Amino acid sequence: xxxxxxxxxxxxxxxxxxxxxxxxxxxxxxxxxxxxxxxxxxxxxxxxxxxxxxxx
Amino acid sequence: xxxxxxxxxxxxxxxxxxxxxxxxxxxxxxxxxxxxxxxxxxxxxxxxxxxxxxxxxxxxxxxxxxxxxxxxxxxxxxxxxxxxxxxxxxxxxxxxxxxxxxxxxxxxxxxxxxxxxxxxxxxxxxxxxxxxxxxxxxxxxxxxxxxxxxxxxxxxxxxxxxxxxxxxxxxxxxxxxxxxxxxxxxxxxxxxxxxxxxxxxxxxxxxxxxxxxxxxxxxxxxxxxxxxxxxxxxxxxxxxxxxxxxxxxxxxxxxxxxxxxxxxxxxxxxxxxxxxxxxxxxxxxxxxxxxxxxxxxxxxxxxxxxxxxxxxxxxxxxxxxxxxxxxxxxxxxxxxxxxxxxxxxxxxxxxxxxxxxxxxxxxxxxxxxxxxxxxxxxxxxxxxxxxxxxxxxxxxxxxxxxxxxxxxxxxxxxxxxxxxxxxxxxxxxxxxxxxxxxxxxxxxxxxxxxxxxxxxxxxxxxxxxxx
Numbered sequence: 136x137x138x139x140x141x142x143x144x145x146x147x148x149x150x151x152x153x154x155x156x157x158x159x160x161x162x163x164x165x166x167x168x169x170x171x172x173x174x175x176x177x178x179x180x181x182x183x184x185x186x187x188x189x190x191x
Numbered sequence: 192x193x194x195x196x197x198x199x200x201x202x203x204x205x206x207x208x209x210x211x212x213x214x215x216x217x218x219x220x221x222x223x224x225x226x227x228x229x230x231x232x233x234x235x236x237x238x239x240x241x242x243x244x245x246x247x248x249x250x251x252x253x254x255x256x257x258x259x260x261x262x263x264x265x266x267x268x269x270x271x272x273x274x275x276x277x278x279x280x281x282x283x284x285x286x287x288x289x290x291x292x293x294x295x296x297x298x299x300x301x302x303x304x305x306x307x308x309x310x311x312x313x314x315x316x317x318x319x320x321x322x323x324x325x326x327x328x329x330x331x332x333x334x335x336x337x338x339x340x341x342x343x344x345x346x347x348x349x350x351x352x353x354x355x356x357x358x359x360x361x362x363x364x365x366x367x368x369x370x371x372x373x374x375x376x377x378x379x380x381x382x383x384x385x386x387x388x389x390x391x392x393x394x395x396x397x398x399x400x401x402x403x404x405x406x407x408x409x410x411x412x413x414x415x416x417x418x419x420x421x422x423x424x425x426x427x428x429x430x431x432x433x434x435x436x437x438x439x440x441x442x443x444x445x446x447x448x449x450x451x452x453x454x455x456x457x458x459x460x461x462x463x464x465x466x467x468x469x470x471x472x473x474x475x476x477x478x479x480x481x482x483x484x485x486x487x488x489x490x491x492x493x494x495x496x497x498x499x500x501x502x503x504x505x506x507x508x509x510x511x512x513x514x515x516x517x518x519x520x521x522x523x524x525x526x527x528x529x530x531x532x533x534x535x536x537x538x539x540x541x542x543x544x545x546x547x548x549x550x551x552x553x554x555x556x557x558x559x560x561x562x563x564x565x566x567x568x569x570x571x572x573x574x575x576x577x578x579x580x581x582x583x584x585x586x587x588x589x590x591x592x593x594x595x596x597x598x599x600x601x602x603x604x605x606x607x608x609x610x611x612x613x614x615x616x617x618x619x620x621x622x623x624x625x626x627x628x629x630x631x632x633x634x635x636x637x638x639x640x641x642x643x644x645x646x647x648x649x650x651x652x653x654x655x656x657x658x
Contacts, residue, residue, distance in 0.1 A: 150437060157433050161426045170429070173346040174421040177412070180271035182197060184341040 198270040199277040200557050205287045206263030207550055207557075211639060213255025213294055214543075218635050220248040222628040229621040238302050246301045246313045252538060253311065253401060255294045260546045261405040262290065262329060265352050267553060268412045269333050272349050273340030278332050286328045293321050305375045309390050311397050312366050316377045319367045326363070330356040347428035351408035354436055358400035366393035384452050392443035399439040402537055403505075406545045407474055410502060413549050414481060417494035423480035431473035438463045438470065445516035448525070457518070464516035471509030478502040493568045497548035500576065504540030508533070523598065528617065529590025532583040539579040539631060547571070547638060554642055558649035567641040574634025581627030589620035 136144075161170055227233045227241045234240045270277055277283060296318045305315045314322065333356060337349060366389055369377035379386050411428060415421050422428060444452060444460035478499065482488070488495040511533055514520055524530065555562050562568060596616065599607035 154433060154437050158430055161429050167426075169344070170426040171424070173342075173344045174415070174425040176342060176344070177272055177346045177348075178415060178419075178421060180274060182274075183270070183276055184274040 197276070198267075199280040199283065200267070202277070202280055202283040202287060203263050203267045203553065204557055205284075206259055206266070206290075207554065209287065209291055210256050210259030210263060210546075211550070211642065213251050213259055215635065215639065216298075217248055217252035217256050218628070218632050220244055220251060222625065222632050224248055225621070225625040225628045229618065229625050237304065243302055243304060246306060247298050249311065250297050250301065250313065251294065253397070254297070256546075257401060257405075257538075257542060259290060259294075260549070261355070261401075261409075262286070264409050264412075264546075264549050264553075265329075265333055265355075265405070268348055268408065269336050269352060272346045272412070273336055273342055275336065275339055275341050278335035278339065282328055282332050286325060286332070289321065289325045289328070293318060293325055296321070300375075307369070307377065307379070309366065309379070309393075311394055312363075312390070315375055316367070316369055316371045317374060319363075319369075322363065323367075326356075326360055330360065346411075347422075347425060347432060348408040348412045350429070350432050351404045351411070354432070355400050355404045355408070358396065358404065362393045362396050362400060366390060384450070387447055387450065388444060388452050388456070391446035392440070395443040395446060396440060398537070399435075399442075402542055403435070403439075406501070406505075406542050409549050410474075410478065410498060410505075410545050413494070413545070413552055414478060414498050414502075417492060417498060417548065417552060418481065418485050418488055420481060420485055423477050423483070427473055427477055431470040431477070434470035434473070435467070438467050442467065442516070445521070448516070448518050448521045461516050461518065465513045468509060468513050472506060475502055475506035475509075493565055493572065494548045494552055496569075496572055497544045497551070500572075501541050501544035501548065504536055504544065508537045508541055511536070523594045524590050527590035527593040527597070528586045528620065529594070532586025532590060535579065535586070536583045539575065539582065543575070547575070550642065554645055555649075558646055560645060560649035560652060563641050563644035563648055567637055571634050571638040571641065574637060575631050576634075578627045578629070578631030578634060581630065582624055585620050585623040585627060589617050589624075592620075593617060 160166060223233075224241050224244050227244070237243070266277060266283060297314055300315060300318055301313060306313045307315060312319075333352060337345070337353070368380035370380060371377040379389075381389050411422060441463040442460050444456045445464050448457050448461070450457075479502075482495075482499065485495075489499060515524060515529075515533065551562060551568060593613055593616075596608045596613040597606075597610075601607050
C-alpha cells in the first residue's frame with residue numbers, strides 16, 4: 136500500500152468516525168429531548184425575540 | 192418595513208416576484224424548444240436555435256427560478272428560525288439587483304453563443320465572476336444572521352441552508368477555474384478526462400446543492416407550518432442531513448460510466464449513489480410520518496397537497512437516480528430521452544411543487560391578506576401535475592424504445608437500425624412532450640394570475656384602509 140492509499144484510507148476512516156460520533160450523540164439518551172426541541176420551537180416564530188441578550 | 196419591529200420581508204417579496212418572472216421565462220423557452228425538437232423548422236438561426244435556447248432554458252430554470260426562490264426563502268426562513276432580523280437588508284437589496292443583472296446577462300450572452308460548453312456551467316468568466324460576488328454577498332448575509340441568532344439550537348432547515356451556501360461556493364469555484372483568452376472566451380483549467388471528472392463532480396453536485404438541499408430546507412420548514420403539526424423526527428432529519436452530506440460529493444462520476452476515467456472512480460460513484468437512497472428516503476419518511484393523523488389535510492389543505500406530492504417525487508427521483516447510476520442500466524438508457532424524463536420529474540415535480548407551496552404560504556402573509564382563489568390553486572396543482580407526468584412518462588417510454596433500437600443487432604453483430612431510424616420513431620413522443628409542456632405552462636399561468644390577484648387585492652385593501 137503506497138502513501139496516497141494510506142492517506143485516502145485515513146481520510147475515509149476519519150469521516151466515517153465523525154459520522155458515527157454524530158449518530159451516537161444525536162441518539163444518546165442525554166440528547167434525546169434536546170434533539171427534538173427545535174421542531175417545537177420553530178412552530179412559534181412569528182416575531183423576532185425582543186430581548187437584547189441572545190442565547191448563543 | 193421598520194427593521195426594529197419585525198423581519199426584513201420586503202426583500203423576500205422582491206426575490207419571490209423576480210423568481211416567478213424567470214420561472215415563466217424558463218417554461219416558455221422550454222415549451223418552445225420542445226416544439227423545436229418536434230418541428231425542426233421552428234429553429235431560426237443563429238439566435239433562436241435549440242443549441243442557443245436550451246442553456247437559456249436550464250439557466251433560467253435552475254438559477255433564475257430555483258436560486259431566486261431559494262434566496263427568497265433562505266432569507267425568510269433564516270430570520271424566523273433564528274428569531275432575529277436579517278443582518279443587512281441593504282446588502283440583500285444589492286443582491287437582488289445583482290441577481291437580476293446576472294440572469295439577464297446570462298440570457299443575452301448565451302443567446303449570442305458565448306458558452307463554456309460545460310453543462311450547467313455555461314457562463315463565460317465575466318458573468319461567472321459576478322455570480323461569485325453575488326454568492327459571497329448572499330452567504331455573508333445569511334451566515335451573519337445565523338451568527339447573531341436568538342435561538343440556541345438550529346432547526347434542520349438551517350443546516351441545509353448552510354450546506355447549500357458552502358457547497359455551491361466550493362463547486363462553482365473549482366469547476367469554473369478557467370484561463371480567459373478574451374472578454375468572451377476562456378478555456379477550462381483542466382484537460383481531458385480530468386476536466387470531465389471535475390465537470391460531473393460539479394454537475395451532479397449542482398443537483399445536490401441546488402436541487403436537493405435548498406428544497407429540503409424549504410420542505411422541512413413549510414410542511415409543519417402548513418399542517419400546524421411539527422415534523423415527525425428532528426433527530427432523524429439531522430442524521431439524514433449528515434448522511435447526505437457525507438455521501439453526495441462522491442457520486443458525480445456516475446455520469447461517466449464506461450468513460451475513460453479510472454474504473455475505481457466509477458465504482459465508487461456507483462456505490463455511493465445507491466447508498467444515497469437511505470438519507471433521501473429518511474427525508475421522505477420524515478415527511479410521511481409527519482402526516483400521521485393528518486392525511487385528511489391532503490383533501491382540505493392545498494398547500495399540503497403540493498408539499499406531499501413534492502416529497503413523493505423526491506422519493507421516486509432518488510430511487511430512479513441510483514438505478515441509473517448502475518453500470519448495466521446506465522449502458523442501456525444513457526444518451527436516450529429517458530434522462531430528460533428523469534430530470535424533469537425532479538425539477539417540475541419535486542423542486543417546483545415545493546416552491547409553489549412556499550410561495551402560496553408566504554405571499555398572503557407578506558401582504559397581510561388571503562390567497563385570491565383556493566380553487567385556482569387546485570386547478571394549478573392538477574395542471575402542473577398532469578403536464579409533468581405526461582412529460583416524464585412519455586420520455587421514459589421513448590427512452591426505453593430508443594435504447595432498445597440503438598442496442599438491437601443483427602446475427603452478424605452489425606446494428607439493426609441506423610441512428611436516423613431511431614430518431615424518426617421518436618417523433619410521436621416528442622409531440623406528446625410538447626403537449627405536456629403546454630399543459631404545465633397553462634398551470635403556471637394560473638398560478639401567476641392567482642398570485643398577481645392576491646398582491647393586487649392586498650394593495651387595494653391597503654389603500655382603502657388608509658382612506
